[in-house]
Amino acid sequence: MLLAIDTSAGTSVAVVDLDGGILAELSSDDTRRHTEVIGSLIAACIADSGITVSALSGVVAGMGPGPFTGLRVGIAAARVFAVGAGTKVIPAVSHDAIAFGCTEPTLVATDARRREVYWSTYSGSDAAGLPIRTSGPNLAKVGELDTAVHGFADYRLVEAATVSAGALGMLVETMLANGRDVESSFDGHPGALYLRSPDVTMSNGPKRVTT
């Protein structure tokens, strides 16, 4: 049994179980109130599913990609909830949750703000029903997705305004049940998928004040 938290778009929280499926899922589409809703959604999900925290075998953290400020709220919550529950945190790629269940070539794109989009491509699903990511997550300028994505026209485009923590949790349950190494879906860096450096303008020393 897993608690899953994703704040790469809105805020989504779920309790899932390999056999029982999604036991509870609560989401808010608001992309500006992650901090406000995260605690209540977790508490309500646990209550709705009727489980106790000690029954959890892990906490799934949606690592993005997604706008940083909101994304971090969910990752911080997942990591620290796992400490409180005495269980492990399991990082997962948020785009994989959207592609989970797709059978045709799929392009997942989400708003990265500042006229950019995060994108990943999937060729379909494997025998276990898990999505096969062929590239990404990556970052492209709005309007340049068709040139950034090789074979753009062959994909079904899914613009993901929301990410389901239930889907993310079930994805991880399925991966674990099939002996997959979850961290391997991260290219060796299972941290937050920012895909952008902190924007800082390096100063060239102090400016003159006298003219």
Added chain:
Amino acid sequence: MKPLVLGIETSCDETGIGIVRGTELLANVISSSMDEHARYGGVVPEVAARAHLEALVPAIEQALAEADVTLADLDAIAVTSGPGLAGALMVGVGAAKALAVSLDKPIFAVNHLVGHVGADLISDTEPLEYPTIALLVSGGHTSLLLVRDLVSDVELLGETIDDAAGEAFDKVARLLGLPYPGGPHIDRVAVGGDPKAIRFPRGLSLPKDMAKHRYDFSFSGLKTSVARWVEREQDAGAELPIADVAASFREAVVDVLLTKAVAACNDLGVPRLLLGGGVVANARVRELAAERCEAAGIRLRIPPLSLCTDNGAMIAALGAQLIMAGRPPSTLDFGADSTLPVTTIQA
């Protein structure tokens, strides 16, 4: 009952996790991202927020080990909900809520500035009496408070209308070719300098300003004045008397800070002054505070430096005070408020 509280502080560039039992300090773990900001010459909010996310879990585990308590022993979680950098605060608030829900413990969302005052309660010496004036000075804030009661009555007398004092130190350090953070480097090169060599302006101290901004501060004019002075010397091809410039600049900052703080004590008949914030690390601040308070018959309190800079223990201490005063916990829906007023002690 003395509540066991874990405090989480992420308002600026220090990830602070502290644990107190009532007024007894059990752990104070601080993980700073200061080095990562050095190359930019100031705190970069996105860099700070990323660092908080990575530092939280190790800091929590270290604090529990230091305090020799388990999460199950805790009576409550306290967290800074503001003021501070929004993106940085959100990391701590998200984490604190998750911890509270996972443990089924109450959560207290508290004010960072009032937390600085609460730091005094967990320092080793006998506690301060109320009311007191509190002067809180750091790279993020410069505030003068009247504290009548820590959990119910805190008033903002004045604050900076532009830069924080710590920022002024950083900016002037850059002018002088010194590294970040500016405070300790200004202190270092000011040794042997003449604080009276150059008369830099004292912001908001003229009679016309004192009417409207009696307890407010302004440091941006001072910074410009130092820049102008330095440029004039450089244009004339003179060698810069760095020690004198540093000592004179520092004197201007410290003088105006303490003049206004002591004036508040005198005006309001409160013979007690508490200092807090990272700028308290500055030797001249402590020295001049001692001098001026002695002369004015004001009892001065300066908590140890590890409790003056931003830390989680002060947040836990304020949380414990709220519990002991019988306050109900915060509801789970509070947010991060980058401009939370000091009058909101608990959100």
